Amino acid sequence: MASEATMLAELHTVAVYTADSGDAAMLEEMFEQARSTPGHSAALIFRIEYELEKIRSRGRPVADSAAVWDDLVRRGAVRLPPDDPAMLTARSLRAQYTRRRGLPGDIDRAIEMYRDEQRLREELFSADDPRTSTARANLALTIRERDRPGDLETARELLEREALFRIDRYGPDRPFTWIANIVFAQTLLLLADRADTDTRRDLARQAADLTRQMLQSRRRRYGDGHRSTLRAQIVYAHALLLLGQAEDAVAELREVQAVEGRGMLDPGWSDYLLARALRDIHPGRARTHAHRAVRLRSTSYLEGSRQLREAQRLVSELGD
Amino acid sequence: MVHLVLYLKQTPISNWQKRLGTPAKRLEYYETLTALLRETDAAAQSRPQRQRIVEEVGRQSASTLYAALRKLPLVDAIDQSATRSRLEQGDIVDRLLAETQIWSYHDHRLGWMNGLSRMRAESTRMAATTLLQTVALWAAAEPALASSRPTIPPLSAAQDLCLVVEHHLPFDDAVALLERVITEATGPLGISPDAVVDAVYDELMRPYSRPETVRDAFGRIRSSLRDIVHVLDRMSEEEIAAALPSDVSLDTIRRLAKGA
Numbered sequence: 001m002a003s004e005a006t007m008l009a010e011l012h013t014v015a016v017y018t019a020d021s022g023d024a025a026m027l028e029e030m031f032e033q034a035r036s037t038p039g040h041s042a043a044l045i046f047r048i049e050y051e052l053e054k055i056r057s058r059g060r061p062v063a064d065s066a067a068v069w070d071d072l073v074r075r076g077a078v079r080l081p082p083d084d085p086a087m088l089t090a091r092s093l094r095a096q097y098t099r100r101r102g103l104p105g106d107i108d109r110a111i112e113m114y115r116d117e118q119r120l121r122e123e124l125f126s127a128d129d130p131r132t133s134t135a136r137a138n139l140a141l142t143i144r145e146r147d148r149p150g151d152l153e154t155a156r157e158l159l160e161r162e163a164l165f166r167i168d169r170y171g172p173d174r175p176f177t178w179i180a181n182i183v184f185a186q187t188l189l190l191l192a193d194r195a196d197t198d199t200r201r202d203l204a205r206q207a208a209d210l211t212r213q214m215l216q217s218r219r220r221r222y223g224d225g226h227r228s229t230l231r232a233q234i235v236y237a238h239a240l241l242l243l244g245q246a247e248d249a250v251a252e253l254r255e256v257q258a259v260e261g262r263g264m265l266d267p268g269w270s271d272y273l274l275a276r277a278l279r280d281i282h283p284g285r286a287r288t289h290a291h292r293a294v295r296l297r298s299t300s301y302l303e304g305s306r307q308l309r310e311a312q313r314l315v316s317e318l319g320d
Numbered sequence: 321m322v323h324l325v326l327y328l329k330q331t332p333i334s335n336w337q338k339r340l341g342t343p344a345k346r347l348e349y350y351e352t353l354t355a356l357l358r359e360t361d362a363a364a365q366s367r368p369q370r371q372r373i374v375e376e377v378g379r380q381s382a383s384t385l386y387a388a389l390r391k392l393p394l395v396d397a398i399d400q401s402a403t404r405s406r407l408e409q410g411d412i413v414d415r416l417l418a419e420t421q422i423w424s425y426h427d428h429r430l431g432w433m434n435g436l437s438r439m440r441a442e443s444t445r446m447a448a449t450t451l452l453q454t455v456a457l458w459a460a461a462e463p464a465l466a467s468s469r470p471t472i473p474p475l476s477a478a479q480d481l482c483l484v485v486e487h488h489l490p491f492d493d494a495v496a497l498l499e500r501v502i503t504e505a506t507g508p509l510g511i512s513p514d515a516v517v518d519a520v521y522d523e524l525m526r527p528y529s530r531p532e533t534v535r536d537a538f539g540r541i542r543s544s545l546r547d548i549v550h551v552l553d554r555m556s557e558e559e560i561a562a563a564l565p566s567d568v569s570l571d572t573i574r575r576l577a578k579g580a
Contacts, residue, residue, distance in 0.1 A: 017439050
């Protein structure tokens with residue numbers, strides 16, 4: 001029987017491949033093998049299952065994934081310590097899918113989960129540990145997504161602080177720092193969407209400068225067509241859109257759509273922005289993309305969720 | 321990547337390990353050194369003295385340690401390089417440390433190769449990044465052994481890296497790159513092997529970015545391109561237009577296939 005170290009190294013290697021290809025078959029095979037071989041630890045089997053569910057979550061309805069992570073975390077908590085690496089991320093993913101499910105009360109539940117997670121990680125590690133840093137950024141992002149009065153401003157403040165902390169501690173050229181920068185830039189754009197013309201331009205300019213740089217860095221690190229690069233590119237396109245450069249935004253979004261594979265980005269995200277970018281240039285095409293955004297989001301999000309309502313609102317704004 | 325794995329199983333250090341089999345006397349020293357290092361304050365990064373190791377193994381004199389490492393010496397499995405000279409000129413504990421790291425890393429290496437064997441796509445970049453991840457995982461699991469001075473990585477991993485990037489990376493450069501991996505893996509971001517790879521990624525890409533590496537990569541896909549051109553030459557213009565990506569011309573593919 002292979003040792004735990006061997007199995008773990010194999011899992012890490014396979015997980016890199018599956019994260020790139022989205023193909024869960026190898027992980028399914030590994031999971032079955034590990035489960036049917038007596039002697040493997042509960043931690044190892046849980047870790048394989050966790051990697052497998054991470055890939056499966058990309059392609060199934062958010063509500064189903066939320067239930068799966070809920071169940072995984074409950075089962076894991078019985079057998080594994082709270083600082084088990086897979087348990088840490090499984091709890092984060094449970095909170096993330098609860099947030100994304102969008103049922104009444106979900107967003108508040110997700111905020112509570114992230115608050116608990118941040119507190120726990122501060123106790124287990126320290127306030128400066130990168131794992132605590134991740135929980136802090138996730139909490140800020142979830143407050144932003146709740147979007148009650150004052151939430152966006154709070155999220156902006158928390159994320160700016162987090163981005164500066166990472167620059168200071170790890171340097172500006174680390175992907176770990178880039179993540180905080182991108183989430184911060186996205187928050188600026190959400191604020192810009194509601195601001196008056198002058199403020200909008202300032203916020204969008206700041207977000208565009210930040211994401212242009214992140215996009216170059218991610219292209220260099222991951223290459224075109226990688227999920228991380230596409231995320232930066234789509235946020236950059238959003239910034240261009242708010243700067244009034246709709247045609248440039250369309251060009252960026254078309255590039256995203258040319259290489260975007262299933263599950264790589266939030267469903268309907270590129271179509272939603274394309275519809276907005278095309279509304280004055282080509283209203284017919286804008287409507288097509290808006291309808292497509294609704295269709296794609298409805299495969300992942302429940303009726304009444306914020307994501308679906310946002311796309312439906314755009315469809316009605318664009319008319320028939 | 322079954323083919324790559326076949327070659328990885330034949331590296332000089334792989335063959336050296338096979339010839340060693342299960343060397344009971346060496347293993348005693350490997351295990352003792354590992355245990356002593358684990359007891360040592362990791363921040364001190366110091367290594368135990370020869371005499372201490374010998375005593376822990378239960379021997380009176382160091383001659384058994386010399387005798388154990390003399391048979392099939394590791395340096396014979398390493399080409400001429402600064403790393404080899406360092407080992408030759410170093411003391412017996414340096415050599416024991418180098419062997420112990422290879423032994424300790426072995427299970428991780430097996431797992432990495434098993435993972436590569438499962439992959440259907442051939443990607444040397446993926447093989448290289450997962451190798452760095454595996455070394456990072458090992459270093460995080462064995463921080464005392466990985467970061468004891470003088471820091472060297474498991475030399476089997478350095479040979480693997482040279483093979484993966486197809487000999488465009490000198491052995492000493494592979495050793496230096498893996499030393500950086502270990503430094504990162506035993507630092508604050510070591511909890512994430514991905515973050516470790518991110519930190520050294522530009523260095524990893526340097527040998528890939530050389531003109532001869534790119535030429536070799538084209539060389540490998542040329543016969544496939546020739547097959548595609550052969551088929552395209554039998555198709556109508558409409559069929560060609562439908563078959564090719566919108567901004568790629570048949571002429572471009574033909575020139576690449578010919579090696580322009």
